[in-house]
Amino acid sequence: MRTSRRRVLFGVLFLVMVLSGSVAVGDTAAQQDDRPNFLILVADDMGFTDLGSYGGEIATPVLDQLARDGVRFTEFYASPTCSPTRSMLLSGTDMHVAGLGNMDTLLAPNQLGQPGYEGDLNHQVVTVASVLRDGGYHTYMTGKWHLGYEADQIPHARGFERDFSLLAGGGSHFDDQWNLEWYRPVAPYTEDGRPVEKLPADFYSTKTYTDKMIEFIESNRGDGKPFLSYMAYTAPHGPLHVPDDWLRRYKSRYDVGWDVVKEVRFRRLKELGLIDEEVERAPRPWFIPRSIDLAPAANSILGRKMEIYASMVEYLDKDIGRLFDYLKEIGEYDNTVIIFFSDNGAEGNDLRAMLSGQTGTLGALHAALNFAENNPFMWGRKGTYAEYGPGWATVSMTPFRLYKGFLSEGGIRSPLIVSGPGVRGAGAINREAVLHVMDIAPTMLDLAGIRHPETYEGHSVLPMAGESWASMLMGESASPRGPEDWLGFEFLGMRALRQGDWKLLWLHEPAGIGDWQLFNVVKDPAEMNDLSDQYPGKKEELLASWAAYVEQFNVIPANRHAFEQMAKQLPARGDPHTEAFPVLVGPLSERYRRLVEMYEQQARRHYSWR
Amino acid sequence: MRRSIRRPGTVLFVCLLALLVGGPALAQDDGPRTYWKALDGANVVAFQYLPFDANSSDSEAFDPVHFIYPEADIGANIFLLTYARHFTLFNRTAIFGASLLGGNASVDFSGSPFDGMPGGGSKQAAHGFSDPSAQLTVNLVGAPAVRSFYDVSKYEPKAVLDIAVMGNIPIGEYDSDKVVNLGLNRWWTRIGLPFTYHIGPYVPGYRTSVEIMPSVFLFGSNDDFLGNTLDNHPLYQVEGHVTRDFTAHFFGAFDLLYRNGAQAQIDDVDLGEKLDVLSAGFTLDYGVTDNVGLRVSYHSIVEGDSDIDGDMFRINVNFGWHPLIEKIKKLGEE
Numbered sequence: 001m002r003t004s005r006r007r008v009l010f011g012v013l014f015l016v017m018v019l020s021g022s023v024a025v026g027d028t029a030a031q032q033d034d035r036p037n038f039l040i041l042v043a044d045d046m047g048f049t050d051l052g053s054y055g056g057e058i059a060t061p062v063l064d065q066l067a068r069d070g071v072r073f074t075e076f077y078a079s080p081t082c083s084p085t086r087s088m089l090l091s092g093t094d095m096h097v098a099g100l101g102n103m104d105t106l107l108a109p110n111q112l113g114q115p116g117y118e119g120d121l122n123h124q125v126v127t128v129a130s131v132l133r134d135g136g137y138h139t140y141m142t143g144k145w146h147l148g149y150e151a152d153q154i155p156h157a158r159g160f161e162r163d164f165s166l167l168a169g170g171g172s173h174f175d176d177q178w179n180l181e182w183y184r185p186v187a188p189y190t191e192d193g194r195p196v197e198k199l200p201a202d203f204y205s206t207k208t209y210t211d212k213m214i215e216f217i218e219s220n221r222g223d224g225k226p227f228l229s230y231m232a233y234t235a236p237h238g239p240l241h242v243p244d245d246w247l248r249r250y251k252s253r254y255d256v257g258w259d260v261v262k263e264v265r266f267r268r269l270k271e272l273g274l275i276d277e278e279v280e281r282a283p284r285p286w287f288i289p290r291s292i293d294l295a296p297a298a299n300s301i302l303g304r305k306m307e308i309y310a311s312m313v314e315y316l317d318k319d320i321g322r323l324f325d326y327l328k329e330i331g332e333y334d335n336t337v338i339i340f341f342s343d344n345g346a347e348g349n350d351l352r353a354m355l356s357g358q359t360g361t362l363g364a365l366h367a368a369l370n371f372a373e374n375n376p377f378m379w380g381r382k383g384t385y386a387e388y389g390p391g392w393a394t395v396s397m398t399p400f401r402l403y404k405g406f407l408s409e410g411g412i413r414s415p416l417i418v419s420g421p422g423v424r425g426a427g428a429i430n431r432e433a434v435l436h437v438m439d440i441a442p443t444m445l446d447l448a449g450i451r452h453p454e455t456y457e458g459h460s461v462l463p464m465a466g467e468s469w470a471s472m473l474m475g476e477s478a479s480p481r482g483p484e485d486w487l488g489f490e491f492l493g494m495r496a497l498r499q500g501d502w503k504l505l506w507l508h509e510p511a512g513i514g515d516w517q518l519f520n521v522v523k524d525p526a527e528m529n530d531l532s533d534q535y536p537g538k539k540e541e542l543l544a545s546w547a548a549y550v551e552q553f554n555v556i557p558a559n560r561h562a563f564e565q566m567a568k569q570l571p572a573r574g575d576p577h578t579e580a581f582p583v584l585v586g587p588l589s590e591r592y593r594r595l596v597e598m599y600e601q602q603a604r605r606h607y608s609w610r
Numbered sequence: 611m612r613r614s615i616r617r618p619g620t621v622l623f624v625c626l627l628a629l630l631v632g633g634p635a636l637a638q639d640d641g642p643r644t645y646w647k648a649l650d651g652a653n654v655v656a657f658q659y660l661p662f663d664a665n666s667s668d669s670e671a672f673d674p675v676h677f678i679y680p681e682a683d684i685g686a687n688i689f690l691l692t693y694a695r696h697f698t699l700f701n702r703t704a705i706f707g708a709s710l711l712g713g714n715a716s717v718d719f720s721g722s723p724f725d726g727m728p729g730g731g732s733k734q735a736a737h738g739f740s741d742p743s744a745q746l747t748v749n750l751v752g753a754p755a756v757r758s759f760y761d762v763s764k765y766e767p768k769a770v771l772d773i774a775v776m777g778n779i780p781i782g783e784y785d786s787d788k789v790v791n792l793g794l795n796r797w798w799t800r801i802g803l804p805f806t807y808h809i810g811p812y813v814p815g816y817r818t819s820v821e822i823m824p825s826v827f828l829f830g831s832n833d834d835f836l837g838n839t840l841d842n843h844p845l846y847q848v849e850g851h852v853t854r855d856f857t858a859h860f861f862g863a864f865d866l867l868y869r870n871g872a873q874a875q876i877d878d879v880d881l882g883e884k885l886d887v888l889s890a891g892f893t894l895d896y897g898v899t900d901n902v903g904l905r906v907s908y909h910s911i912v913e914g915d916s917d918i919d920g921d922m923f924r925i926n927v928n929f930g931w932h933p934l935i936e937k938i939k940k941l942g943e944e
Binding site for chain 1: 758759760762763764766811812813814815816
């Protein structure tokens, strides 16, 4: 991390504004506060190419319009899983010091008891919500928290005046309220800090979170104070659930199979200028079949999962539109900085199987009670737990390799749209800025003209480590980071470091080689070509940065992890370039070409981004 | 030899018996979920046993216009063998079915004022095979062809309307000197419009349906009925079911059957009254294995001018298969 000169500049600017009385730090009774509102929209496990504006065929007209009004970014990073991302979003610093050095359920023996590895958002950090609230903002949250369950850890205790929150990592999207984990079988929701005993009968996560946010904003409408609205939607995280009348919205649209859809998305990415023409895409993971080899019925059934996923994404888009309409109606839309992103890569792991455990376990009993039904015609409804699996997850993460949970780009790259007052370059695509989720908190404080405190409630708190995007958004710079600035990642013993165009990556076998690899992720975002041998100096340079990252953020790579059995469970992986083996030849090649052409034409009829 | 059977009621009694035992469609309702679709090429063989017992009412004194003789009993043990094949016609789902009925039936007129009626003494019986019949059902609305597993993966019916045409071949056991026969000695046909409305997910364990089958039977002439010519006006029938899955392999149905018509004529002269009967009952169906199903039904006549009481219990064992599925199972066994 470098010290930002711009931050000093903003500090001076802030001081001038305070002295001139234009910013009312801590003055909650301001009559007229012209500071922007902030609307943080987080999708859960949504992929890089799912939005129309990012090359997807899913209808997302609302977010597409947001992209036209704002800027799309292609080099935005989150953590490979949800709660670490959320910890960095709210704290503005690295997960390994904010308490989410690992997911609470995945803590390794060598991490237990270590500061930064509490499994919840610790009190070494103060949330941006607390700081904004103290700085005169209303602070509202709806959706997924996943940063702690205790009274002093829940949204109401961490800066949000109003909340309707799912404290856990996921569960049913309907009112049956089952939680993912057997040991906490009922999904714990809070409203304004109090437990929600029973969800309303018409509860559907996306709908209710939107309703509640509108209710919260409406409750203080017109009092002159700006607001922070943190909308942590739980869609399209599994279980794939969508209201019945949305279930078949994408019927048969994915029968062509994942390879074909992936190819067409890849072409679309190039067409939209989101990636270079020369870029290769990651092949299908070595452990899933070619869709061209699957019987039509198999592609139909597997495609149904993607249909429901797409419906969830479109429903999400529709409800975000409902919120936008409300903000326009009350005259706040034009004064709201809107930031949309996904918390990590698309989900390709079989969480259902992990949670169900083996027969005879409490996990299996919990699964039997709540989500035993697995008939394909039932997927998407109450009582089911469908996920779309690695085949579709890698489609969502085109052109990257792998998906959620991994530190390859497929696990940590997310779409990012920023729009609002002062954001220059409507409709532009920024492919230069290397951004991170922990930048969002300092950005908001910058734009609100509020300093991050050194102490909070009587104890010192860690400084933010993210970089403000303020000057970039105002068009004064292309990126808040220079070529020497680095971003570090560690999760379940995997390691990665991005510095400039380069990325150092260490993945467990067989996903990786169990050793460091070096990629130029600008030219090779699919991380196919290990350049360690060609650029040993660069590798050493990045390794030194990695050491600095470990030192600065107390990174303790997990000594036990969920991927320990991966090498035994999955087939051996060949050379990355031959992952698509056997290659398509003869009639298969021709069939594939025709399918791609046909699907491309079909997709063009549906694109919401035109 | 031409015999006088103009005594009131006799003919319609015979007609009723014929309707009960004269063929699968005539004998009973089609049953719940009969018109549900399956993969093109699927086959079902069903064996059905129907012990039938009907009694004429003794609640009224003899009335010449009633077509059931007081105190007469009908008894029958009927076996029904059916075969159905699902296929595609005009790019719609279609079902061809063929049935053969056999068994024995008897009528006891003892104690009846008409003991010793024409064509026999106080008791008459018949045994053997009835007329074979066949039915073709083609979907009109809501169930396009299910030709492949892919089609199966897309098949989620909602409102399904078919047309069904059925007919017999009058080659079954028939003795023109008796009023009790299993064969009818005449042609008949039925035209129906089976309609099924599926409620909720079309998934085993969750399926619910409302089924209505209006149909009309048209009868040819039996020109050798005790030496006379027997005709019947059309018979109108509405069959209804509400079905519900209890589990993935077990469902139940509430059944209704209403019949009206079939006014008999002997030598162009109306005799007695037309049939007007409502029966109700229930069906339970359990899928024993992927291939074998077991079904039991109980129906009873609950309303009608015909003044008859009747109960019908039937048990049905069916075996279904599709050649490709059986081959896939074999692959799985290897």
